[in-house]
Amino acid sequence: MAKSILFFKKKKGNIIPGFGLSMGITITMLSLIVLIPLFSIIITLSDTTLEDFWQIISDEQTIAAYKVSLTCAGIAAAVNFIFGILLAWILTRYQFPMKRFVDGLIELPFALPTAVAGISLTTLYSDKGWIGSIFSKWDIKISYTKTGITIAMIFIGIPFVVRSIQPVLEKLDLQYEEAAEVMGASRFCIFRRIVLPEILPAALAGFGLAFARSIGEYGSVVFIAGNIPYETQITPLIIMNKLEQFNYSAATSIALVMLIFAFIILFSINLLQSLISRIANG
Amino acid sequence: MKQKRKQTQWLLIFIGIVFITIMLVLPLATVLVYALRQGWNAFYGAINDDYTKMALSLTLKTTIVVVMINTLFGIFASWAVTKYRFRIKHILTTLIDIPFSISPIIAGLVFILVFGRIGWAYPFLEKFDISIVFATPGVHIVTIFVTFPFVFRELVPIMTAQGSDEESAAALMGAGWIRIFRKITFPHIKWGLLYGMILCTARALGEFGAVSVVSGHLRGKTVTLPLHVEILFNEFKITSAFAVSSILVIIAVIILIMRNIVEYRVKKEER
Numbered sequence: 001m002a003k004s005i006l007f008f009k010k011k012k013g014n015i016i017p018g019f020g021l022s023m024g025i026t027i028t029m030l031s032l033i034v035l036i037p038l039f040s041i042i043i044t045l046s047d048t049t050l051e052d053f054w055q056i057i058s059d060e061q062t063i064a065a066y067k068v069s070l071t072c073a074g075i076a077a078a079v080n081f082i083f084g085i086l087l088a089w090i091l092t093r094y095q096f097p098m099k100r101f102v103d104g105l106i107e108l109p110f111a112l113p114t115a116v117a118g119i120s121l122t123t124l125y126s127d128k129g130w131i132g133s134i135f136s137k138w139d140i141k142i143s144y145t146k147t148g149i150t151i152a153m154i155f156i157g158i159p160f161v162v163r164s165i166q167p168v169l170e171k172l173d174l175q176y177e178e179a180a181e182v183m184g185a186s187r188f189c190i191f192r193r194i195v196l197p198e199i200l201p202a203a204l205a206g207f208g209l210a211f212a213r214s215i216g217e218y219g220s221v222v223f224i225a226g227n228i229p230y231e232t233q234i235t236p237l238i239i240m241n242k243l244e245q246f247n248y249s250a251a252t253s254i255a256l257v258m259l260i261f262a263f264i265i266l267f268s269i270n271l272l273q274s275l276i277s278r279i280a281n282g
Numbered sequence: 283m284k285q286k287r288k289q290t291q292w293l294l295i296f297i298g299i300v301f302i303t304i305m306l307v308l309p310l311a312t313v314l315v316y317a318l319r320q321g322w323n324a325f326y327g328a329i330n331d332d333y334t335k336m337a338l339s340l341t342l343k344t345t346i347v348v349v350m351i352n353t354l355f356g357i358f359a360s361w362a363v364t365k366y367r368f369r370i371k372h373i374l375t376t377l378i379d380i381p382f383s384i385s386p387i388i389a390g391l392v393f394i395l396v397f398g399r400i401g402w403a404y405p406f407l408e409k410f411d412i413s414i415v416f417a418t419p420g421v422h423i424v425t426i427f428v429t430f431p432f433v434f435r436e437l438v439p440i441m442t443a444q445g446s447d448e449e450s451a452a453a454l455m456g457a458g459w460i461r462i463f464r465k466i467t468f469p470h471i472k473w474g475l476l477y478g479m480i481l482c483t484a485r486a487l488g489e490f491g492a493v494s495v496v497s498g499h500l501r502g503k504t505v506t507l508p509l510h511v512e513i514l515f516n517e518f519k520i521t522s523a524f525a526v527s528s529i530l531v532i533i534a535v536i537i538l539i540m541r542n543i544v545e546y547r548v549k550k551e552e553r
Contacts, residue, residue, distance in 0.1 A: 014365075014366050014367060014446075014450070015450055015453045015454060016365050016366065016446060016449045016450055016453045016459070016462065017453055017458060017459040017462070018361070018365075018459030018462075018463075019362070019365075019366050021358075021459070022358045022359070022361045022362035022365075022459075023362045023366075023368075025354075025355070025358040025359075025362075026355070026358055026359040026362045026363075026374070026378075029355050029359075030359075030374075030377060030378060033423070033426055033427055033430055034377065034378070034380055034381060034427065034430060035377065036396070037392040037393055037395070037396050037427070038380070038392055040392050040395035040396050040401070040402065041392060041395065043395070043402060044395050044400075083298075083301050086294060086297060086298055086301075087298050087301070087302070089294065090294050090295050090298045091298075094291055094294070094295055096295050100542075102298075102299070102302055104538055104539070104542050105302060105306050105307070105538075106302075106306075107538055107541065108306050108310065108534070108538065109306075110481075110484060110485075111484045111488075111534040111535075111537050111538045111541070112310075112488065112530070112531065112534045113487060113488025113489075113490060113507075113508045113511075113527075113530045113534065114488060114490045114491070114508070115488070115490040115508040115509070115511045115512050115527075116313060116488070116508070116511060116527040116530050116531060116534075117309060118490075119511060119512075119515045119523055119524070119527065120309040120310070120312045120313050120524075120527070121309055123312055123316060123520070123524075124308055124309055124312045129312070130308060130312070131304070131308065151305075154305060155305055155306075155309065158305060158306070187287065187290065212383055215385070216383075216384065216385025216386065216387070216388070217385070217386075217491075218385065218386050218387050218490065218491030218494075219386070219488075219490035219491050219508070223512075223515065236385055236386075236387040236491065239387050239388070239391065240387055240494075240495070243391065243394065243495060248394070248395065248398075248400050251391055252391065252395065255385075255387070255388045255391050258385055258388060259384070259388065262383055262384070262385070266383060
């Protein structure tokens with residue numbers, strides 16, 4: 001106990017009052033709201049044997065759901081990676097009418113409630129919707145398919161990549177590009193050799209955030225997914241179904257798998273980032 | 283050469299605008315067009331419905347409670363993390379950030395595991411006849427969880443940049459922490475604080491997944507505006523669903539505009 005108090009003890013030489021109070025409130029609220037509830041996952045799973053746990057998380061339908069979640073989120077994050085770089089580029093380097101409006105609009109997926117985004121995308125891409133009706137002429141369905149899920153995940157991921165790159169591009173010194181141009185490098189070569197290495201770590205961070213967010217996303221994806229087992233069932237939906245059947249241990253087991261996925265993604269992106277910056281710094 | 287560069291420039295802008303239009307403008311337009319598809323009367327009827335009003339009032343109450351609590355937490359936590367030096371600072375920051383990277387469904391699930399019928403706190407709650415899951419306190423708590431780091435995250439960089447020299451000087455001269463905060467720290471962070479509160483409001487108003495796990499969908503009692511939209515949509519009352527959505531869209535657009543104004547002020551402050 002004495003040791004744990006020592007951890008929170010401030011180092012000497014600081015005279016600002018209020019340490020005990022602010023730290024006390026912080027730790028108490030953090031424990032009550034975040035840590036103790038999250039710890040309940042472990043408490044609940046302690047009743048489940050390893051065999052049962054494995055059986056639940058490796059159920060055929062559940063594995064199909066992991067695949068749907070991971071592939072759709074991966075494709076969506078990749079699309080956002082490319083368009084995020086493009087959007088950040090035109091927003092920082094070019095002038096065009098309504099630029100401020102476009103810039104503000106990027107945040108829309110953060111501000112718009114996910115359920116509203118969900119029903120709106122579902123309607124837009126259904127057979128009768130503005131975009132869906134165009135594709136239905138060629139017998140292509142978008143709502144209630146994996147394509148629909150991917151589109152919803154692209155929607156929620158747009159701000160992540162754009163907003164990670166924008167500050168980096170704004171700070172980038174133009175003189176290297178100018179020097180390269182004077183020496184006769186093509187625009188594409190300048191982008192690939194000078195700009196891209198600078199923005200790549202930020203872009204990857206955005207990619208990781210968008211990817212992790214898409215896997216966990218529920219509101220905007222659930223309507224367009226349509227909940228067809230093996231086809232368009234995403235992992236959060238499986239958890240929701242288990243909860244509706246009051247199968248709490250199954251829901252918790254799958255939740256743990258999702259948490260591990262999210263952790264692995266964020267960890268590997270961090271690793272990749274530090275690797276890139278190490279290469280960039282020699 | 284110059285001509286060619288202009289061409290690529292406009293091509294890139296064109297692609298960007300097309301992407302934004304398809305992915306962002308059309309969904310937004312869909313909400314408004316479908317809400318008014320059957321005329322103003324149908325729109326007004328959907329909004330003037332009793333369940334809609336109850337859902338709106340629950341959503342507003344939840345948002346106020348959540349933003350207040352998280353603002354308080356954000357101020358104390360960012361103060362604790364930036365004004366003092368202690369060992370586990372990095373771990374503490376990471377722990378506070380957890381809700382940001384957790385699926386809303388899991389956020390709802392963990393509170394079922396604590397307060398639900400199988401939860402370890404359930405016998406205690408039953409004794410005092412308190413219900414949290416499938417009741418309004420549950421809606422409040424999960425929303426606090428999902429928006430937990432918002433204010434904190436905005437304040438930490440500002441307070442770190444400001445440093446703690448001024449506070450130390452004031453403390454040396456004998457000022458108490460309330461006075462130090464009010465006179466020194468607050469003026470520095472006020473725009474950042476407002477920015478964090480706006481982000482928190484946006485998320486709290488629209489939270490769907492986590493709330494839908496713990497709310498139990500009791501109409502008129504635990505149904506928030508986003509859940510009400512879901513119910514209407516699943517009942518194929520498309521026009522009503524979009525009419526109610528349009529309330530949320532209008533709030534979202536107002537939040538976006540406020541956010542842009544405040545962001546501009548924050549950037550100005552940092553210079």
